[in-house]
Amino acid sequence: MKLVAFFIRHGETDMNNPPNGEEEKFRGDADIPLNADGHQQAEDLVMYLKGYKLSALYHSGKHRTMQTMMPLAENKGMTSTALKNFDSLDTGDFTGLPKNEENREKLSHYRDNPKEEIPGGESVQHFRDRVDPIIRNVIKIGLESGVPAAACVHGSVMREISRLFDESYDSLKVEPGGIIGVMKEDDGSFKAMPLVKESDEEEDMDRPGS
Numbered sequence: 717m718k719l720v721a722f723f724i725r726h727g728e729t730d731m732n733n734p735p736n737g738e739e740e741k742f743r744g745d746a747d748i749p750l751n752a753d754g755h756q757q758a759e760d761l762v763m764y765l766k767g768y769k770l771s772a773l774y775h776s777g778k779h780r781t782m783q784t785m786m787p788l789a790e791n792k793g794m795t796s797t798a799l800k801n802f803d804s805l806d807t808g809d810f811t812g813l814p815k816n817e818e819n820r821e822k823l824s825h826y827r828d829n830p831k832e833e834i835p836g837g838e839s840v841q842h843f844r845d846r847v848d849p850i851i852r853n854v855i856k857i858g859l860e861s862g863v864p865a866a867a868c869v870h871g872s873v874m875r876e877i878s879r880l881f882d883e884s885y886d887s888l889k890v891e892p893g894g895i896i897g898v899m900k901e902d903d904g905s906f907k908a909m910p911l912v913k914e915s916d917e918e919e920d921m922d923r924p925g926s
Contacts, residue, residue, distance in 0.1 A: 720858035721898040722770075722866040722911075723851075724761060725874055726784040727754030728892040731812075739814035742823075743870070744807030744837065750783045757893030758784045762791045764895060764912050770794065771861035774854060775868040776802035784893070785868040796868070801846045804870035808837025847876055855898050855906070864897075881908035 727750045731741040750758065765788060773789050775781035777800035785796040813819050826832055830840035851873070858865035877896060878888035888896055894913030900906055 717902060717907075718859075718900045719768075719864050719897055720900050720906075721855045721864055722765065722768075723854075723874060723877055723896045723898070723908075724784065724866060724868040725871060725890050725892055725894050725896075725913075726750070726776075726778075726780045726868055727757035729754055729780055732892055739816060742807050742810045742813055742815055742819070744804060744811035746811050747778050747780075749779050754780065754892065755783070758787050760893060761785075761788045761895075765866070766791075769863050770866050771863040772854075772857050772865040773797065773868075774799050774802065774850075774866070776800065776804070776870060776873075778803060778870070781868040781870070785866075788866070799850055799867075801850050802867065802869050802873060805840065805843045805872035806834070806837035808834045810834065810837070843872070844876060847873055848880065851877060851880065858898075859900060877908055881906065 729743065729748045730751050731743050731746065731748055733751070733753070734741065761784070770792055773785060773794050773796035775785045775796050775798055777798050781802070782796070782798065789796045807823065810819060810823055823834070826834050826840055830844070833839045854865045854867050874888065874890065874896060878886065881898070882888060888908055888910055890896060890910050891913040895911045896908055897911045898906060898908045
């Protein structure tokens with residue numbers, strides 16, 4: 717088994733863990749920075765990956781992924797390249813709303829109907845069409861170079877990796893600052909698994925109680 721890619725979930729923001737006891741909010745296409753905990757999680761990535769050489773670094777077009785990747789890039793003496801197609805699923809009118817049971821139930825409708833556009837946002841199918849090829853390309857770069865590539869992405873992209881490799885939205889969950897690894901098995905197949913900060917928290921399109 718050979719490790720070919722790391723996918724890193726960006727660090728925490730005030731919409732992941734709002735101050736003053738407010739409810740967690742849908743981030744979607746909002747361009748928000750890391751909070752203090754998120755910056756610490758970015759620093760922790762240096763420790764988690766200190767034993768690995770990396771072939772290439774990528775992040776989405778959002779500040780929170782760039783900020784998460786920055787300490788690792790500096791430590792490795794590398795540059796991280798922004799890829800806008802790695803941006804989170806655009807949840808449109810849901811962005812900024814509390815991630816409560818009612819809103820998650822409403823948003824899960826678009827998971828079941830991927831060609832239907834989220835009001836003010838994009839369809840799940842459009843999201844898949846733009847993100848799946850670059851997920852595969854990051855893996856290809858790590859495979860062909862013989863050294864893992866790494867990308868810092870959003871929770872919705874992590875869910876798509878879960879769907880691609882495990883045919884489930886829910887099997888590969890990590891907390892902010894967590895890492896999923898993609899491995900090539902000896903039989904030529906690929907496997908993805910949580911490596912750091914595995915989580916069972918409910919995500920954007922999880923149905924209540926799932």
